[in-house]
Amino acid sequence: MHEGIKNKELLLANISSAFSLTDKEIEELISLFAERKIKRRGFILHQGDVCRHFTFVISGCLKMYAIDPSGKEFNLEFAAENEWISDLNSFYAEKPTTVYIEAMEPSVILQIARPDLIHLYSNYPKFNSTFRIIIERKYMELQNRVLQNISATAEERYSNFLHQFPTLASRLPNTQIASYLGITSEFLSKIRKDLAHKR
Amino acid sequence: MHEGIKNKELLLANISSAFSLTDKEIEELISLFAERKIKRRGFILHQGDVCRHFTFVISGCLKMYAIDPSGKEFNLEFAAENEWISDLNSFYAEKPTTVYIEAMEPSVILQIARPDLIHLYSNYPKFNSTFRIIIERKYMELQNRVLQNISATAEERYSNFLHQFPTLASRLPNTQIASYLGITSEFLSKIRKDLAHKR
DNA sequence: AAATACCCTTAAGATATCTTAAGGGTTCAG
DNA sequence: CTGAACCCTTAAGATATCTTAAGGGTATTT
Numbered sequence: 089m090h091e092g093i094k095n096k097e098l099l100l101a102n103i104s105s106a107f108s109l110t111d112k113e114i115e116e117l118i119s120l121f122a123e124r125k126i127k128r129r130g131f132i133l134h135q136g137d138v139c140r141h142f143t144f145v146i147s148g149c150l151k152m153y154a155i156d157p158s159g160k161e162f163n164l165e166f167a168a169e170n171e172w173i174s175d176l177n178s179f180y181a182e183k184p185t186t187v188y189i190e191a192m193e194p195s196v197i198l199q200i201a202r203p204d205l206i207h208l209y210s211n212y213p214k215f216n217s218t219f220r221i222i223i224e225r226k227y228m229e230l231q232n233r234v235l236q237n238i239s240a241t242a243e244e245r246y247s248n249f250l251h252q253f254p255t256l257a258s259r260l261p262n263t264q265i266a267s268y269l270g271i272t273s274e275f276l277s278k279i280r281k282d283l284a285h286k287r
Numbered sequence: 288m289h290e291g292i293k294n295k296e297l298l299l300a301n302i303s304s305a306f307s308l309t310d311k312e313i314e315e316l317i318s319l320f321a322e323r324k325i326k327r328r329g330f331i332l333h334q335g336d337v338c339r340h341f342t343f344v345i346s347g348c349l350k351m352y353a354i355d356p357s358g359k360e361f362n363l364e365f366a367a368e369n370e371w372i373s374d375l376n377s378f379y380a381e382k383p384t385t386v387y388i389e390a391m392e393p394s395v396i397l398q399i400a401r402p403d404l405i406h407l408y409s410n411y412p413k414f415n416s417t418f419r420i421i422i423e424r425k426y427m428e429l430q431n432r433v434l435q436n437i438s439a440t441a442e443e444r445y446s447n448f449l450h451q452f453p454t455l456a457s458r459l460p461n462t463q464i465a466s467y468l469g470i471t472s473e474f475l476s477k478i479r480k481d482l483a484h485k486r
Numbered sequence: 487a488a489a490t491a492c493c494c495t496t497a498a499g500a501t502a503t504c505t506t507a508a509g510g511g512t513t514c515a516g
Numbered sequence: 517c518t519g520a521a522c523c524c525t526t527a528a529g530a531t532a533t534c535t536t537a538a539g540g541g542t543a544t545t546t
Contacts, residue, residue, distance in 0.1 A: 220418065230430060239361045272534060460522085
């Protein structure tokens with residue numbers, strides 16, 4: 089399909105930003121990713137399931153979140169176009185996940201299943217580095233977020249979010265951003281008013 | 288040296304918990320790690336330096352922290368015996384770090400330099416998975432910590448810390464634990480009193 | 487096009503957490 | 517051995533953040 093090929097080029101561009109790949113590697117990589125369209129509010133991972141895929145977002149936006157005993161949702165991660173998302177713990181250990189991954193917009197994704205990724209790792213060693221680097225980037229992002237959480241006020245965290253994810257900031261409902269920042273949406277509303285007055 | 292060999296066995300045990308290694312891999316791995324003793328308050332990484340080593344802790348305990356403009360320290364990570372520590376961002380990008388890594392106790396560590404690790408990656412592909420898994424574990428730990436930070440009260444976070452790191456909890460000054468949890472040491476003191484009364 | 491669910495804002499009162507200050511205990515360095 | 521530095525605790529007042537409640541706007545579904 090014409091569109092399907094274009095989508096896989098996005099994947100290639102993402103992966104080969106750090107590594108150049110041979111034709112054979114490209115062919116194999118592309119053949120192992122399957123495209124899926126997800127409706128708004130559709131789930132690609134549900135608490136209790138085993139996370140069986142590593143997911144790359146072509147378009148749209150997904151969120152990964154946990155639900156506490158009282159039913160509140162806490163957003164752990166957003167993934168929009170050109171980003172990766174997966175519950176690594178469940179994926180590698182093949183054990184039931186404690187989180188949800190849900191589409192916030194109609195989305196198109198590319199997924200690779202665990203056995204196929206392992207096949208890539210063993211037959212094309214370069215992909216070990218590729219995926220190691222993807223995870224390292226996400227690790228640094230998380231570490232930075234932890235630092236924010238323990239050192240910055242809610243207003244500072246929100247300002248940083250606006251700078252770091254300007255596109256997300258204008259696409260997502262503030263309720264979702266509040267959940268990501270660890271504050272209530274009412275308090276975010278107050279922060280936004282305060283910031284507006286500072287101009 | 289007798290003790291040096293024993294220390295490298297700890298490293299081997301840590302790495303081969305997920306993978307079995309050949310004699311050749313073991314020999315090469317061991318030859319590339321160098322042992323260092325660090326005094327209490329000694330630094331192995333200072334803001335502005337490039338992080339040139341991946342570090343495994345044999346004994347003692349290190350902390351990684353950032354300092355904000357007002358001079359306050361925020362603990363990002365502790366690493367005691369049998370744990371890994373490094374500023375991945377500085378290490379892989381070879382750019383100056385924004386953090387410090389300092390020994391809180393007299394410590395013995397094993398370090399591998401970046402070129403040697405890259406040599407391992409290219410000549411013994413298995414080590415790609417090995418180190419990918421080390422990072423994945425740390426990633427999940429961070430993700431769990433973010434969830435705590437955005438969803439739990441300070442008292443809950445402290446209780447969790449006690450359960451998750453019982454050894455650290457009794458070894459570290461509470462000021463250091465407070466900084467890790469993102470609260471003041473005075474407030475931690477109050478939390479400890481409240482918890483004691485709940486018994 | 488109506489009905490429903492979702493979203494944003496405001497504000498008042500409640501709670502969690504910080505700041506400052508002070509005192510006493512313990513460890514470390516000279 | 518001794519002063520200095522660090523650590524822990526307590527408490528009072530200040531500030532940040534949450535909870536609840538309510539109203540009006542916007543998007544989604546029927």
